Amino acid sequence: MEFKKLIEKRSEEYWKNYIPTLSIDCVIFSFHETTLQVLILKMKEQDNWGLPGGYVKKEENVDEAAVRILKDRTGTENIYLQQFYTFGNLKRSESAFEDYSDALWHKQRFVSIGYFALAEHSNVKMIVDEYSNLVEWHSIDNLPPFMMDHRTIVDKALITLREQVNNHPIGYNLLPEKFTMPELQKLYEIILGKKLNRGNFYRKILRYDILIKLDESRKGGAHKAPDLYSFDLEKYNAALKDGLQGNW
Numbered sequence: 001m002e003f004k005k006l007i008e009k010r011s012e013e014y015w016k017n018y019i020p021t022l023s024i025d026c027v028i029f030s031f032h033e034t035t036l037q038v039l040i041l042k043m044k045e046q047d048n049w050g051l052p053g054g055y056v057k058k059e060e061n062v063d064e065a066a067v068r069i070l071k072d073r074t075g076t077e078n079i080y081l082q083q084f085y086t087f088g089n090l091k092r093s094e095s096a097f098e099d100y101s102d103a104l105w106h107k108q109r110f111v112s113i114g115y116f117a118l119a120e121h122s123n124v125k126m127i128v129d130e131y132s133n134l135v136e137w138h139s140i141d142n143l144p145p146f147m148m149d150h151r152t153i154v155d156k157a158l159i160t161l162r163e164q165v166n167n168h169p170i171g172y173n174l175l176p177e178k179f180t181m182p183e184l185q186k187l188y189e190i191i192l193g194k195k196l197n198r199g200n201f202y203r204k205i206l207r208y209d210i211l212i213k214l215d216e217s218r219k220g221g222a223h224k225a226p227d228l229y230s231f232d233l234e235k236y237n238a239a240l241k242d243g244l245q246g247n248w
Contacts, residue, residue, distance in 0.1 A: 003045050007097075008100075008101075010105070014105040017057060018055040020105075022110065022112075024054055024055070024065055024114075024115060025112045026052045026066065026073070026081075027117070027157035029119065029174065030118075030120070035139040036139070036140050036187070036190045039124065041134060041136075043147070046096065049138075049144050049150070050147045051146075052070070053112070062113060066083070067081065073129075074123075074127070076124065076125070082115060082116055084114050086112070086113055087112045087153060087156075089149065092149045094107050094108070094109060096148055114156065120174065120175070120176055158191075162192060165192060168240065171187060171188075175187060178214060178228045178229070179228065179229060180227065181205070208235075209235055209239075210235045211229045211231060212229060212230050212231070212232050214227070214229060
């Protein structure tokens with residue numbers, strides 16, 4: 001179906017079934033190949049990229065809507081998801097549909113609730129829906145131009161993630177089940193945006209007693225194979241109640 005006709009058809013349905021002027025945008029983070037990445041999409045007939053998002057049904061809680069949208073985009077419900085900010089500036093979204101009728105659902109002024117999700121890269125299925133033609137992971141260091149205010153949403157999500165790195169299960173949700181200490185340190189460095197002293201980082205992490213050293217190592221490198229670790233989830237959650245505070 002032609003994109004314009006699809007939008008107009010869905011507009012009629014949305015006026016009946018969804019809460020007007022309220023939307024959800026999701027920033028889905030993943031850690032892959034030593035980079036922090038964001039899942040973004042390109043809508044049909046749009047030059048710029050956008051975030052996975054959607055609307056809240058009239059008989060649906062906001063958090064339930066976010067879980068549904070995330071499942072539709074990634075094929076999974078078991079992802080750490082947190083509401084982090086509300087975006088409501090004037091004319092933040094209408095311009096994307098400026099060539100359409102003012103009665104179009106999508107052209108209304110929308111206040112968007114931002115959620116960020118933390119996903120283990122291999123568990124995410126990149127699903128192209130009827131509105132988009134590309135869905136890709138992009139490094140936070142090499143993001144393309146965004147539609148509407150979606151770059152602002154990504155930046156705010158990253159700031160929130162950075163603020164919470166000491167007291168939320170960020171490593172557990174972004175790393176694979178088995179990981180090396182250098183991989184864990186690299187994750188923290190990327191989120192915090194600074195280089196960390198290796199010795200200090202190792203001592204602090206080990207002092208919290210939240211890791212299980214496995215009787216195996218990462219094979220395949222030219223140097224000595226690094227030891228593999230996993231999180232002791234019970235101890236990790238207990239430590240997070242007090243926060244992993246201090247300077248990294």
